[in-house]
Structures are given as C-alpha cells and as structure tokens.
Amino acid sequence: MADSFVITPTHYMLLSAALFIIGVIGVMVRRNIIIIFMSIELILNAVNINLVAYSAQLQNAVGQVFAIFVIAVAAAEAAVGLGIILAFYRNKETINIDEMNLMRW
C-alpha cells in the first residue's frame, strides 16, 4: 500500500501522455486557429514534463537544458504563427481553418 505513494517516472509519463493527447484532440476537433495554437503549446508542455521528469530521475540537468530550448522554439513558433494569423485575418476576415484554403490545389 505504501508503494502506491511513490511517484515514479511512469506517473510523469502517464501525465505527459494524457496532456499530449488532450492537445492532439484540441488540434483535431476545434476549428478556431487560435485554440489550435494553444493546443500546440499544450503538446510542447507535455514534452517538457517528460524531459524534466527524466532529468530528475537520471540526476542529469541535460533534460532541463533541452526543455529551455523547447521553450525558446515555442516562443518563436507562437510569434510567427500569430503574425500569420493576423495577416490572414486582415485579408480574409476569418480565423476558421475550414476557410483557409488559399493554397489548396
């Protein structure tokens, strides 16, 4: 019984997998592109949780260094992505991804 109170990396992996899947569901189900971008942030956070959990487990700070890189890339992605959303909204007056078919052949 006392064993169930020990938090192993498996617990963190399960949490991370659940958060990842919630993000994937958000990307697949929602039509609002801003919500889809937020789902991508959730997915990146799930990856970071895994990295930091194994950084703590393996007693090695490399996981935290990579988590910092993930955060930097997420910031760049958010800036450029939101710029694209604004430019698109200015031209088409919509943020529904079903209406974003300018490049569809």
Place this chain on the structure above:
Amino acid sequence: MGTAIAFYFISACILGFAVLVISTKDTVHSVLFLVLDFLFVAALYVLLGAQFLAAIQILVYAGGIVVLYLFVVMLVNLKRPPEAHSDPHRKTKLGLGLAAAVLAELALLAVRSSDMPVRPIVEAAAVPVSGNTEVVGWMLYTSYLIPFEIASMLLLVAMIGAIVLAKREL
C-alpha cells in the same frame, strides 16, 4: 506521501485546465485557462527540483506568450465565431476514438516499460546534481553553447519574421 498528494493535485489541475482550454467556447476564457495550466506546470517543475525552469516557464509562457495570445484575440474581432457552422464531413467521434486509442497505447507502453530499471547516466556523476540555476547555466554555456547561440538566432529570425508578417504593407 506529501509529494504524492502534491503530484496528484497538480496533475489533476493540469489535465482539468487543459480540457477547459480546448473545450471552452469563449477564446478569451480559453487563454486564461491556458495561463492557469502553465502555472501548474511550473509548480510541477518545482516539485521535480527544476526551479530555474519553473521561473522560465512563468516568465516566458505565462508572462510573454500568453500576453501575445491575448493581444491577437483582442485584435481579431470575432463577429462570427468559427464553430458556428458545423461541417458534415468532420468526423469528431472518429478523431476522439483514435486519440483514446493512442492514449491507451502510450499508457500501456509507459506501464510496461516501468519494469525496466532506469540506469543513471555514469558521466553525469561529475556534475553536482540539483535543479538550480548554476548547473543549468553551466551546461548552457559550455556543452550546449552552439545550440544556445542557434536558439538566440532563431528567436531573432522569428522576431523579424513576426514584424514583417504583421506589417500592413511592405
């Protein structure tokens, strides 16, 4: 015992707020739930001994990226909400089913692999282990100096790209 309670509480908050982020109708509420989600992820980092990363998470995510999202939500004036009309070709049920299948698969993998012992990396023994700023900063400026510089370059490029994209006319 205390760690377990903290972990389960923080996990429940993270997952609950994540579900609220993707299910709320109002986009502004969604962004605010995202802030709460990021704050609880930062709490989880503190629980794991990564205090520096928790501070970065709060500064960059909860302070920077979310404000960017809020600005865009305010600038994009939604008279017509995107989910107003439903697309008959969209198979939401199928998507949810597939996502549940993937989650079950990942969970099975995680539980199965937990039997294997996790070996600590040998050469890491030289580094005094803690989640503090000193260790992370030392690694960033020695072993990972070039990736660090490339990340700064990437941020510069992203900044210029965002300015170019957001300009009304070039």
